[in-house]
Amino acid sequence: MESSVRVPRFADSHAHLNNPDFAADVHEVAARLKEHLILNVAYDIPSARGAVALAERYSNMYAAAGVHPNEVSKITEADYETVAALARHERIVAIGETGLDYFRHRAEADDQKAALRRHLKIAREAKKPVIIHCRDAFADILPILKEEIDPISGGVMHCFSEGPREAEEAVKLGMYVSFAGNVTYPKAQNLRDAAKVVPAEKLLIETDCPYLAPQPVRGKRNDPGYLVETAKVLAAVRGVTLEDLARLTLNNFQKLFLGAKPARAEIVYQIRNSLYVNVTRDCSNMCDFCPRLDNPTVQGHYLGTSRDPSAAEIIAAIGAQRPDEVVLCGFGEPTMRLEVIKEVAVEMKKRGLKVRLNTNGQGSLLNKRDIVPELAGLVDTVSISLNAPDRETYNRICHPNDKQHAFPALLAFAERCRDLLPETVVSAVGPVEGVDMEAVRRLAEETLRVKFRLRRLDQVG
Ligand code: SF4
Structure with missing residues (x-):
């Protein structure tokens, strides 16, 4: 099939190039796909040996063993x-694929459960992740995984075939969730809804080839060359580019299966056509949902800097790039480094670039003066994390250092931005248990009279 899209480097988390369907041309397929990472998964003992043979021959291929x-x-x-x-x-x-299949039901449920537990034991002992196949058996598989899975080496729900609620349950267990070609099928809205709610750091993509070829080639023998069609749909569903989707799923593959640590923290990083600046990891809040201390990764970019960059380092890292906008943010509060963000913004405005500030809205409180006039002419859009309808709720979920003044200071900051800057948006991460998001929206739109956006934490932009 012809495609005009430039294909980035992908990681196929679940392939069967060890299947007899590839017996005649597996080496041609391998030669065509050598820049991609491919995990060939076993379904019986001969196929496990076949997967190992491919992995020994091709450095971009890996193997999983199981029945x-x-x-x-x-x-x-x-x-x-x-x-x-x-x-x-x-x-x-990895160990697998193992699991429960009540759709085909070719083995008794008790035999399947016993085999699943044995595989989980082998995975625990080998300290390797497990690859879970689950068809129409989610209610039965969840308690077994809860009891038996090794939380450190973890695992993946492959070819996810449930809805968003089940995806969230799997993620709560620490599982990765992998989507195959069936997420592209017109009737599979439930799968696309599930793909929307999986956090970026838990998302994987796969072919499950030779099965489940994605929609444009549905019915053909699938192979990792068609992964791009599945990725296009996942990227659209999640509001990121194909490159973003490829990068984050490749990084997740390397983390889960290869134990890879992030190479180095990024000072600036691109998502879609926006260039984000990792200004600081310091923050005046400690939000319940913030991953900045234990997993400072966003859309596959690692932000765990050991020190804050200077303005000169930021400007050098931006170099000659001309994105749609430069976003001053990071996994921290950028107004804690007010002089640095102003210096960077001055340079970006000289270049005619749009500048956005992502903030918790405490900048004036933190700098002990009204800073909004200093941002006028430098910042086109300010995006403020509101998150709560009142001070008590804000303190409970965002844990600001200054519990008395943080929330009222945020509201006053938003009003000043509304009056002095071209565009002000307030956002809330949600849904969060116990937070009335409708009340947050009303506070934003009716009291503050600014735009409101409800977002998941890893939804950028
Ligand atoms: S305000 Fe933002 S950076 Fe700070 S703790 Fe909350 S989510 Fe994290």
């Missing part, structure tokens, strides 16, 4: 011993 739930009625003790032995192989990066 599919459809095959476990014939499983033997010797098979488990083989899986456990293969688990020690350096190119085996």
Whole structure:
């Protein structure tokens, strides 16, 4: 199939190039896809050996060992011993696929559950993640995973086939969630809704080839070359570019299966055509939902700087790039470095670029003066995290250092921005239990008279 989209580098978290469907041309397929990472997953013992053989031959391929739930009625003790032995192989990066399949039901439910528990035990002992197949069995699989999964090595719900509520349950367990070609099918709105709610740092993508070719090539033999069609749909659903989607799922693949640590923290990073500036990791809040201390990653960009960059370092990192806008933010409060953001903004305005400030709205409180007049002419849009309809709720979920003054200072700041700057937007991360989002919206639109945006924490822009 012809495509005009430039294909970025992808990681296919679940392929079966070890399947007989590829027997005639697997090496041609491998040659065509050598820049992508591919995990070939076993469904029985011969296919596990086939996956290992491919991984030994191709450095961009990895293998998983296990016996599919459809095959476990014939499983033997010797098979488990083989899986456990293969688990020690350096190119085996996961155990699976295992799980429960009540859709095809080729094995008794009790046999499937017993096999799943054995695989989870092997995964725990090998300290490797587990690849879970689940069809029409979510209610049964969840308690088993809760009991048996190793929280450190974790795992992935492959070819996710449930809705958003189940996706959130899986994420609560620490699982990654992987979407296959069926997310592109016209009737699969439930899957697209699920794909929307998975946090960026838990999202994976897969072909499950030779099955489930995405919509434009539906019915053909699937292969990792078609992953881009699934990625296009996921990117559109999540409001990011194809490059953003490829980067974050590749990083997640490397983290889950290869134990990769982030290479280095980024001072500036691109999402869509906006260039974000990682101004600081310091903040005057400690919001319940903020990942800045334990996982400072956004859309696959690692922001865990060991020190704050100077204005000169930021400007050098921006270089000659000309994005749609430069966003002063970071996993911290940029107005804590007011002089730095002003210096950067002055330079960006000289270049004719749009500047946005993402803030918790406490800048005037923190700098002990009304700072909004200083931002006029430098900042085109200010985006303020409101998050709560009143001080008590704000203090409960955002834990500001100054509990008495933070919320009223935020409201006063928003009003000053509304009056002095071209555009002011306030946002709330939600839904959050116990927070009346309708009341937050009313406060924004009716009292502050500014635009309101409800967003998930990892929704950027
Ligand atoms: S205000 Fe933003 S950066 Fe600060 S703790 Fe809250 S979410 Fe994190």
